[in-house]
Amino acid sequence: MNKRERVLRTLEIKEPDRVPIMEMDIEVPLMEAIIGKKYPVTTSLQTQVIADRELEKKRNDFRIECYKKLDFDVIAADLSAPEYWKPKIDSNGKLIDLWGRVLILDKQTKAWIPYGTLFNNPEDFDNFDFPDPNASGWTFSPEYSREVAGEEYALSTFIRDPFAQAWEMLTPINFVKYLYQNPQFIEKVLDKITNFNIEIIKRIAETRTDFIISGGDWCEKQGPMVPTKIFDKMVFPNLKKQVDTAHRYGLKFIKHTDGNINPLLEGVSNIADGLHSLDPSAGVDIGEVKEKYGDELVLIGNVAVDNLAKNTQGEIAEETKEVIKKTSPGGGHILSSSNSWASGSRLENCMVMVEIGRKFGVYPINI
Amino acid sequence: MADLKELIIDLGDVDEVKRIVKDEIGSGKEPTKIIDQVTEALTEVGKRYDRGEYFLSELMMAGIIASEVSKILEPLLAESKKKATSKGKVIIGTVKGDIHDIGKNIVIMMLQATGYDVIDLGIDVPVEKFTETVRKEKAKVLGMSALLTSTMYEMGKVIEGLKKEGLRSDVKVILGGRPITKDFADEIGADGYAKDSVRAIKVVDCLIG
Numbered sequence: 001m002n003k004r005e006r007v008l009r010t011l012e013i014k015e016p017d018r019v020p021i022m023e024m025d026i027e028v029p030l031m032e033a034i035i036g037k038k039y040p041v042t043t044s045l046q047t048q049v050i051a052d053r054e055l056e057k058k059r060n061d062f063r064i065e066c067y068k069k070l071d072f073d074v075i076a077a078d079l080s081a082p083e084y085w086k087p088k089i090d091s092n093g094k095l096i097d098l099w100g101r102v103l104i105l106d107k108q109t110k111a112w113i114p115y116g117t118l119f120n121n122p123e124d125f126d127n128f129d130f131p132d133p134n135a136s137g138w139t140f141s142p143e144y145s146r147e148v149a150g151e152e153y154a155l156s157t158f159i160r161d162p163f164a165q166a167w168e169m170l171t172p173i174n175f176v177k178y179l180y181q182n183p184q185f186i187e188k189v190l191d192k193i194t195n196f197n198i199e200i201i202k203r204i205a206e207t208r209t210d211f212i213i214s215g216g217d218w219c220e221k222q223g224p225m226v227p228t229k230i231f232d233k234m235v236f237p238n239l240k241k242q243v244d245t246a247h248r249y250g251l252k253f254i255k256h257t258d259g260n261i262n263p264l265l266e267g268v269s270n271i272a273d274g275l276h277s278l279d280p281s282a283g284v285d286i287g288e289v290k291e292k293y294g295d296e297l298v299l300i301g302n303v304a305v306d307n308l309a310k311n312t313q314g315e316i317a318e319e320t321k322e323v324i325k326k327t328s329p330g331g332g333h334i335l336s337s338s339n340s341w342a343s344g345s346r347l348e349n350c351m352v353m354v355e356i357g358r359k360f361g362v363y364p365i366n367i
Numbered sequence: 368m369a370d371l372k373e374l375i376i377d378l379g380d381v382d383e384v385k386r387i388v389k390d391e392i393g394s395g396k397e398p399t400k401i402i403d404q405v406t407e408a409l410t411e412v413g414k415r416y417d418r419g420e421y422f423l424s425e426l427m428m429a430g431i432i433a434s435e436v437s438k439i440l441e442p443l444l445a446e447s448k449k450k451a452t453s454k455g456k457v458i459i460g461t462v463k464g465d466i467h468d469i470g471k472n473i474v475i476m477m478l479q480a481t482g483y484d485v486i487d488l489g490i491d492v493p494v495e496k497f498t499e500t501v502r503k504e505k506a507k508v509l510g511m512s513a514l515l516t517s518t519m520y521e522m523g524k525v526i527e528g529l530k531k532e533g534l535r536s537d538v539k540v541i542l543g544g545r546p547i548t549k550d551f552a553d554e555i556g557a558d559g560y561a562k563d564s565v566r567a568i569k570v571v572d573c574l575i576g
Contacts, residue, residue: 104490106464113467115490172469173476176427180378221545222416222563226424306546309516344517 003073004210007154011211011252011273011298013332019324019361021354022074022300023067024158024213024256024276025340028110031066033347042105044112046160046168046216047097048081053140056080060144068149070354074334075149077209078158079200080140082132098131099169100124114168122178122185125170130192133199142207157209159200161255162193163235164216167225179226187234194238198245205249212246212253213276214239219259221282228263240271254300258339260284265293274298279338281306287326290333299327302338303353308345316349320356325367335361371401371436375408376415378428381435388439398440399482405433406481406568413565426564427473433480453484455575458500458538459510460488462521467514470544473564474510481568494521494528501529501538507575510567513544522547523555539574543567 001009001017009016028039040058041050050056060077067075081087081098088096095103095112102116119125142157149155166189167175178185197214204212218224224231239255246253255268256276260283268275278284278301286302303320311319320335327333335357341350360367371387373379391401412429415421457478461471468490475485486504488496501509509529513519522542529535541559542552552560559574561567 115468173427173431173472176424177431179424180428181381220423222423223419224422227422230424306516309546342515342517344515 002152004152004154007073007334008210010331010334013295013298013330015329015331015363018363019328019357019365020073020154020334021070021357021361022072022076022156022334022336023341024076024156024215024300024336026063026066027341027343029343030341030345030347030350031062035062035066035069037062037065039110042110042112044097044103046114047099047101047103047112048079048085049087049095049097049103049112051081051086056140057144060141061148064145064149067153071358072153074154074156074210075145076156076158076213077142077145077207079138081137082135083137084132084135099165100128101169117169117171117174119170119174122182125185125189131196133196133203138200139203139207142204142209146208151208154210155208156211156213156254157204157207158213158215159197159204160193161214161216161218161257162190162197162238163218165193166190167216176226179230183234190234190238194241197242201242201245201251202249205246205251209251211273212251213256214242214253214272215256217259218255218257218264219261219279219282221259223260223263225259228267231264231267236267236271239268243271243273252298254298258282265289269293269296272297274300274332276300276336277338278302280304281338286323290327294327294330294332298332298334300334300336301327303336305337305339305342305345308337308341308349308353311349313348313352316352317356320353321360321367324357324360324365328361328363329365331363372404372408372411375405375429375432375436376411378425378432381432384432385435385439388436392439392443398443401436401440402482405436409433409477409481409565409568413563413568416563416565427476430473430476430480430564434476437480437482454482454572455508456484456486456504456506457508457510457571458486458488458497458504458506459512460492460497461490461512461514462518462525463491463493464521465491465513465515465518467544468512470514470564471510471512474512474543474561474567477564477568478571483571494525497525498528498532498534501534502532506538508539508541508571510541510543510571512542513547516546519544519546519551520555522557526556541567541570541574 006016007020041055100118101114103112104115243253252273254274255272278286416426539558559570561570
């Protein structure tokens with residue numbers, strides 16, 4: 001069974017030969033340490049910031065080399081900037097992205113992070129030149145990744161969830177203000193991003209991607225960021241439209257979120273194919289989720305990111321075994337951290353997670 | 368007439384809240400009494416958030432409404448030279464190497480709405496900037512935020528910087544941010560720690576009171 005077959009079987013919630021291993025992202029300092037090279041570009045997990053196709057190839061090459069060295073089962077791609085886009089950096093070093101967000105560069109991780117917005121009122125959004133999903137170039141990263149990585153690997157492509165995208169485009173405080181004072185405006189923004197995603201999903205399906213990860217957070221430590229009734233009214237219907245499109249085009253759809261997703265599990269399990277991260281630091285018990293929703297949801301997780309930063313290798317080994325023991329039997333589990341390998345993580349701990357995953361993730365699980 | 372405190376708790380219409388505040392001012396109510404009502408409302412909203420009855424957006428919306436009230440009151444306080452009625456000055460910033468500011472900005476909004484003067488140093492703030500501002504502004508409280516486990520240790524460097532500059536006893540230091548725990552705050556010698564914006568106000572109130 002090759003890596004892609006292993007992952008595809010897992011996505012069908014069946015047991016493969018062993019538990020697949022992946023990370024949605026590895027921050028630059030760790031990737032540099034893993035492959036012993038300097039990262040060639042600045043990037044962003046949240047958005048597209050590279051217009052030059054040669055640099056975009058280098059960005060993808062770097063990640064593929066790193067993921068191959070780790071012997072991961074999934075190569076993680078994302079969307080590239082469309083060919084028409086050129087980056088604009090202002091005199092203060094801030095970059096305006098395709099989504100009207102103002103980004104600043106985190107020098108440590110070499111990543112652009114959302115900081116501000118062009119949208120100070122709803123009219124700014126109405127007048128904004130919204131990205132065109134039919135422009136060429138958006139799917140350069142998954143196309144190139146498939147070509148370079150070959151058919152042996154599973155391929156995931158990362159898109160941004162409309163709720164999280166709107167939350168960041170408008171800034172959290174403005175998003176909340178409009179949510180309560182002008183909810184029609186928020187609905188309009190969510191619809192527009194959802195329609196963009198629907199078109200993009202169709203394009204991603206042409207790249208031989210195996211599954212989509214819809215990134216961006218819905219929840220914080222305490223629970224969902226907005227009341228569950230707002231999820232029922234504004235978020236889940238849009239999620240369903242995207243998932244239905246993915247399914248029509250033969251793609252699985254995994255929703256990522258940090259935070260305590262417990263109050264939303266029922267709703268998500270009725271729509272999406274799986275969940276990524278299952279944040280233990282926010283009280284999500286992956287074993288309980290497996291027990292209740294393991295027949296409906298693929299679970300990707302959940303060695304705690306905080307523990308990768310501070311615990312001993314022995315503790316990480318025990319935690320990884322526990323995650324496998326609770327989640328892997330019956331299939332439908334991909335081992336990963338509870339978000340990504342962040343730059344504060346100890347590399348030796350990350351490597352223990354992988355090593356234990358290989359050793360104890362062989363089916364039938366016997367821990 | 369609707370009660371201001373209840374309106375904030377119920378996330379009432381902002382225009383109605385503003386109208387009530389203006390009416391109360393017009394009828395001679397002291398701005399500080401209005402701030403007290405706002406503080407009581409935010410405390411109740413915080414309790415509901417703690418109990419899982421309110422979501423983050425509701426906590427934030429109460430802060431947004433309170434902030435609108437604060438904007439109306441601020442010039443009145445300045446005009447009547449009652450700026451001294453400010454509960455105190457708080458310096459706040461995200462530590463060096465960390466550029467996350469959502470939590471910090473919510474705390475600032477809450478502190479301002481409950482009568483504090485806040486100096487926002489922004490993000491990626493080096494040790495020297497914290498110590499210089501403490502010296503210059505003579506603030507009662509210094510708040511530091513970090514989202515990343517890789518940057519939280521900068522907080523200890525700031526506290527060491529304050530000691531080196533002979534400023535440590537002049538200012539109370541509180542910490543916040545996703546990876547921060549009480550144990551960590553104790554370990555690096557901070558005076559307080561808050562796991563969310565409502566607790567941040569309580570901790571600042573206690574430290575200053």
